[in-house]
Amino acid sequence: MTTFSNQSLMRNKYYNWIIKNLFSSWVNSLMTVVAIIFIYEVGTFFLNWAFFAADFRTNFQGELITDRSFCSKNIMPGEYGACWAIIYARWDQFMYGFYPIEEVWRVNFVYALLPLAIIGILFDKLPFRKYFIYFTFIYPFLAYFMLYGGPGLSVVGTNKWGGLLVTLFLGVTGIGLAFPLSIILALGRRSKMPIVKSLCVVFIEFIRGVPLITLLFTANVMLPLFLPDGVNPDNLLRALVAVTLFQSAYMAEAIRGGLQAIPRGQIEAAQSLGLNYWQTTRKIILPQALKIAIPPIVNTCIGLFKDTSLVLIIGLFDLLGIGRAALADMTWTKLYYEVYVFISLVFFIFCFGMSRYSLYLEKKLKTDNS
Amino acid sequence: MEQVIQLEKVNKWYDDFHVLKDIDLSVQRGQKIVVCGPSGSGKSTMIRCINRLEAHQKGHIVVHNTELTNDLKNIDMIRKNVGMVFQQFNLFPHLSVIDNISLAPIWVKKMPKKEAEDIAMSYLEKVKIPEQAQKFPGQLSGGQQQRVAIARSLAMNPDIMLFDEPTSALDPEMIKEVLDVMIQLAEEGMTMLVVTHEMGFAKTVADQMIFMDEGKIVEQATPDEFFNNPKSDRTKLFLSQILNH
Ligand SMILES: Nc1ncnc2c1ncn2[C@@H]1O[C@H](COP(=O)(O)OP(=O)(O)OP(=O)(O)O)[C@@H](O)[C@H]1O
Ligand SMILES: [Mg+2]
Numbered sequence: 369m370t371t372f373s374n375q376s377l378m379r380n381k382y383y384n385w386i387i388k389n390l391f392s393s394w395v396n397s398l399m400t401v402v403a404i405i406f407i408y409e410v411g412t413f414f415l416n417w418a419f420f421a422a423d424f425r426t427n428f429q430g431e432l433i434t435d436r437s438f439c440s441k442n443i444m445p446g447e448y449g450a451c452w453a454i455i456y457a458r459w460d461q462f463m464y465g466f467y468p469i470e471e472v473w474r475v476n477f478v479y480a481l482l483p484l485a486i487i488g489i490l491f492d493k494l495p496f497r498k499y500f501i502y503f504t505f506i507y508p509f510l511a512y513f514m515l516y517g518g519p520g521l522s523v524v525g526t527n528k529w530g531g532l533l534v535t536l537f538l539g540v541t542g543i544g545l546a547f548p549l550s551i552i553l554a555l556g557r558r559s560k561m562p563i564v565k566s567l568c569v570v571f572i573e574f575i576r577g578v579p580l581i582t583l584l585f586t587a588n589v590m591l592p593l594f595l596p597d598g599v600n601p602d603n604l605l606r607a608l609v610a611v612t613l614f615q616s617a618y619m620a621e622a623i624r625g626g627l628q629a630i631p632r633g634q635i636e637a638a639q640s641l642g643l644n645y646w647q648t649t650r651k652i653i654l655p656q657a658l659k660i661a662i663p664p665i666v667n668t669c670i671g672l673f674k675d676t677s678l679v680l681i682i683g684l685f686d687l688l689g690i691g692r693a694a695l696a697d698m699t700w701t702k703l704y705y706e707v708y709v710f711i712s713l714v715f716f717i718f719c720f721g722m723s724r725y726s727l728y729l730e731k732k733l734k735t736d737n738s
Numbered sequence: 739m740e741q742v743i744q745l746e747k748v749n750k751w752y753d754d755f756h757v758l759k760d761i762d763l764s765v766q767r768g769q770k771i772v773v774c775g776p777s778g779s780g781k782s783t784m785i786r787c788i789n790r791l792e793a794h795q796k797g798h799i800v801v802h803n804t805e806l807t808n809d810l811k812n813i814d815m816i817r818k819n820v821g822m823v824f825q826q827f828n829l830f831p832h833l834s835v836i837d838n839i840s841l842a843p844i845w846v847k848k849m850p851k852k853e854a855e856d857i858a859m860s861y862l863e864k865v866k867i868p869e870q871a872q873k874f875p876g877q878l879s880g881g882q883q884q885r886v887a888i889a890r891s892l893a894m895n896p897d898i899m900l901f902d903e904p905t906s907a908l909d910p911e912m913i914k915e916v917l918d919v920m921i922q923l924a925e926e927g928m929t930m931l932v933v934t935h936e937m938g939f940a941k942t943v944a945d946q947m948i949f950m951d952e953g954k955i956v957e958q959a960t961p962d963e964f965f966n967n968p969k970s971d972r973t974k975l976f977l978s979q980i981l982n983h
């Protein structure tokens with residue numbers, strides 16, 4: 369008996385919610401119906417294109433697709449959807465660029481350890497967090513050694529790197545290097561020393577006032593001029609410099625917001641206890657300011673991660689660059705939708721992850737010691 | 739008697755606003771001085787000058803025979819020996835109570851962590867809340883927070899304590915628990931400079947009363963004289979307002 373009445377109560381709840389939110393008036397009902405039709409049409413069209421009418425490795429006749437002429441949609445125009453064979457065919461390039469195939473395990477190794485390297489930063493209540501953080505500091509050196517090579521490993525020049533490897537390398541390293549730099553910039557911007565302060569302000573405002581593309585071009589052309597003759601940094605390093613500077617300016621502004629939220633009384637209390645500037649900054653101000661600033665910092669990271677795709681302009685093959693190279697290949701040309709949908713999906717996975725993390729933090733900050 | 743604080747013709751301006759005008763004050767070791775006066779009269783500014791949270795522009799401030807100038811070494815030394823308690827407590831919200839208290843001993847006095855925590859616990863016992871050691875400031879009542887703030891200052895083992903309206907942000911039922919701690923501290927011989935409008939407290943502990951108005955010390959007297967026979971009309975007016983309140 370009770371289960372039954374509970375069920376009907378539940379049904380009533382849903383029914384009421386639907387009436388109240390979706391059909392409260394004629395206009396609302398009309399909009400609801402139109403929206404449902406729209407979602408249905410677009411949704412079925414996309415699912416049909418991407419899955420039900422799509423080729424994966426073989427076409428509708430069961431033949432392995434080795435070039436675009438085997439795609440079902442090119443054999444029977446109008447009847448079939450996506451031809452994902454291009455993604456399979458170019459998978460290694462998408463993931464590793466032109467990295468020698470027999471050395472690809474090294475990249476996989478670095479990919480596999482990446483979550484371990486960042487998990488300690490992301491979750492402050494993680495058990496054994498201290499050890500994860502140690503690993504975070506070891507990881508860049510380990511990753512560099514594995515990817516580039518050195519004693520015991522053959523050298524793979526960065527001109528062979530590409531695809532997701534370049535995207536992640538620029539995104540993760542750029543963010544990682546920009547973080548300490550941005551803390552210094554944000555503190556410098558609030559410094560009482562006029563020269564330090566104006567240097568930081570000029571740097572931040574200059575970088576923020578210039579599009580990333582311009583910085584990439586500038587780094588590409590100008591960096592060799594600042595370095596001694598014969599030192600010729602490779603393209604990837606030039607891009608990394610530009611990306612890092614760009615990100616540090618935006619992150620610095622996010623951190624400055626956090627710094628401003630710390631009441632003066634905190635600093636005065638620390639000073640009155642005899643703590644000096646650096647102790648006050650490190651022990652009192654930064655822990656509180658960074659906590660507040662994490663959600664906006666993550667937002668700048670999402671922006672940067674997507675912006676790394678601009679490096680194709682200076683001749684690097686990031687995920688997007690590899691995609692465009694695949695499309696330029698006569699065997700696969702014209703499969704635009706497949707390539708761009710795939711690339712979008714990869715970017716989306718990473719950015720959506722960051723976005724969810726930021727939401728999780730905001731919720732956590734609200735419930736934490738308030 | 740040993741003089742521990744001396745202010746001599748101290749003047750301070752905020753831009754062109756003259757906050758402190760020719761302040762003269764001398765505090766002996768073990769003395770308890772209570773400062774009162776209307777809002778905006780410069781009480782906070784005066785005691786904040788003593789540990790250089792604010793800089794004065796004219797005159798001399800000497801604490802423990804060290805003159806306060808821009809010399810950071812002197813400022814650091816003086817801050818180590820002068821504790822301060824604020825109206826808004828100013829506890830560090832991201833640190834537990836025990837970490838709040840042991841922070842300065844560990845970082846400023848370079849004390850081993852264990853020793854600093856033992857000292858922190860002993861001061862928590864002194865302010866009668868050892869059971870709150872592991873909590874965060876946000877989980878405590880105002881009165882408890884202010885007692886932690888007092889313990890935090892005491893843990894640096896200062897020989898002078900400055901209090902800037904320590905009870906005026908508290909609900910009435912919590913004022914007593916904080917004042918009791920301060921009275922105990924006074925009985926132990928601490929040198930104290932207290933800005934407060936708690937006249938009962940002043941009568942109990944003060945050696946000297948100071949009344950400030952418009953940036954000047956208008957009257958300085960023993961509590962007996964100050965309450966029963968004030969000289970200045972402004973003091974009389976102020977006392978009548980505050981005592982009838
Ligand atoms: N940072 C500042 N900049 C400019 N003016 C200030 C500043 N701090 C304080 N003042 C002014 O200086 C005067 C004295 O301030 P102070 O805080 O010392 O007063 P107070 O006697 O402690 O008052 P209250 O009882 O309200 O705490 C006030 O008029 C105040 O507006
Ligand atoms: Mg005040």
